[in-house]
Amino acid sequence: MKVIEPHIHMIARTTQDYERMARMHTVACCEPAFWAGYDRTSPEAFYDYFVHISEFEPTRAAQYMIQHYCWICINPKEADDLVLSREVISFIPEFLKKSTVLGLGEIGLNLNTKNEMTIFEEQVELALEYGQLIWIHTPHLKDKLKGTRMMVEYLAGHGGVDPEKVTFDHCEEHTLKMVRDAGFWAAMTIYPVTKNSPARVVDALEIYGIDHLMVDASGDWGPSDPGTIHDAIFEMKKRGHREEDVETVFYNNPCFFLGQCEKFQLQPLQDRKKAWNGR
Amino acid sequence: MGKTTLGMGKGSPLDARKLLDMHFLDIRSALLETAAALDRIERAKGGKEVMGDSRISKLFAACRIITDTGATDRAERFLTLFSSPETGPLQVEE
Numbered sequence: 001m002k003v004i005e006p007h008i009h010m011i012a013r014t015t016q017d018y019e020r021m022a023r024m025h026t027v028a029c030c031e032p033a034f035w036a037g038y039d040r041t042s043p044e045a046f047y048d049y050f051v052h053i054s055e056f057e058p059t060r061a062a063q064y065m066i067q068h069y070c071w072i073c074i075n076p077k078e079a080d081d082l083v084l085s086r087e088v089i090s091f092i093p094e095f096l097k098k099s100t101v102l103g104l105g106e107i108g109l110n111l112n113t114k115n116e117m118t119i120f121e122e123q124v125e126l127a128l129e130y131g132q133l134i135w136i137h138t139p140h141l142k143d144k145l146k147g148t149r150m151m152v153e154y155l156a157g158h159g160g161v162d163p164e165k166v167t168f169d170h171c172e173e174h175t176l177k178m179v180r181d182a183g184f185w186a187a188m189t190i191y192p193v194t195k196n197s198p199a200r201v202v203d204a205l206e207i208y209g210i211d212h213l214m215v216d217a218s219g220d221w222g223p224s225d226p227g228t229i230h231d232a233i234f235e236m237k238k239r240g241h242r243e244e245d246v247e248t249v250f251y252n253n254p255c256f257f258l259g260q261c262e263k264f265q266l267q268p269l270q271d272r273k274k275a276w277n278g279r
Numbered sequence: 280m281g282k283t284t285l286g287m288g289k290g291s292p293l294d295a296r297k298l299l300d301m302h303f304l305d306i307r308s309a310l311l312e313t314a315a316a317l318d319r320i321e322r323a324k325g326g327k328e329v330m331g332d333s334r335i336s337k338l339f340a341a342c343r344i345i346t347d348t349g350a351t352d353r354a355e356r357f358l359t360l361f362s363s364p365e366t367g368p369l370q371v372e373e
């Protein structure tokens with residue numbers, strides 16, 4: 001079975017992780033632009049980071065026959081500085097032309113501040129102007145519920161946003177329903193302690209169904225592991241789910257969403273209606 | 280919102296008895312770790328005072344959610360309990 005990792009920060013991972021992912025049948029991974037663990041000191045630092053994830057990581061991944069894609073943006077944790085954010089936004093279009101860039105991401109909110117929301121809205125407009133997909137970071141822990149609602153309500157009321165082209169990531173039990181009810185894609189992140197466990201991800205699939213849902217491990221510089229997405233595959237099999245449904249969640253669904261960008265090269269193994277059991 | 284959730288799931292292919300067999304020891308272990316961690320905190324210097332900390336009250340409230348019978352939204356209510364209020368102005372950082 002082939003696996004696509006929709007969200008991982010390979011810049012923070014070793015080459016050995018690529019090797020492990022290849023052995024676990026990961027055929028593609030996507031790297032959204034995010035915080036480095038410290039605040040960058042200039043727009044140039046972002047520029048270099050974007051070059052790294054759009055040019056260097058694809059060559060590193062290719063050694064293990066993994067296709068590496070990325071998303072470009074000013075991330076929510078550094079978006080409170082309006083001047084810096086707008087300087088970064090000014091050179092994003094240059095990167096959107098690159099062959100491995102899938103769209104704007106991971107844009108969103110961190111502490112739900114006014115400035116973060118302003119920059120979120122400006123990047124949504126940029127995505128619309130350039131016809132790009134959007135990958136959204138929802139806040140952590142106590143800020144998640146409010147921040148998710150703010151963005152769902154904003155995008156649902158916008159009028160010009162096609163929900164099929166937007167994924168809300170890091171969803172949990174208290175935010176999944178509102179994201180899906182508004183017609184957006186939802187992704188669940190398996191991350192120790194602060195996000196989901198493999199078992200809770202499979203619970204969500206059993207409650208809501210397998211359509212419009214993706215699963216990722218969001219591996220980064222914190223305590224995390226690209227292997228956890230494969231733990232969720234094992235959990236889904238252990239709990240008696242059909243092989244085809246497992247394949248849809250971990251391979252076809254990312255193809256359905258990401259394939260809306262013509263640069264994404266992998267093809268789903270079934271059409272959407274069939275894969276989603278007639279939905 | 281009020282719309283219907285996109286496609287509903289088909290539930291667990293396994294029955295409740297099988298799931299209990301599968302998860303019983305994991306659940307027991309998670310609750311035991313919780314009991315032991317609370318003991319550790321209360322036993323330590325300043326333990327009596329810290330048991331009045333609002334985070335401890337939240338944890339006890341979460342325990343009450345866990346022991347509700349006839350509910351299938353425990354995880355959602357648990358997470359909502361630990362969420363900031365949804366209303367109120369946007370946070371303005373100085």
Ligand SMILES: [Zn+2]
Nearest residue numbers: 032034106218
């Ligand atoms: Zn991320």
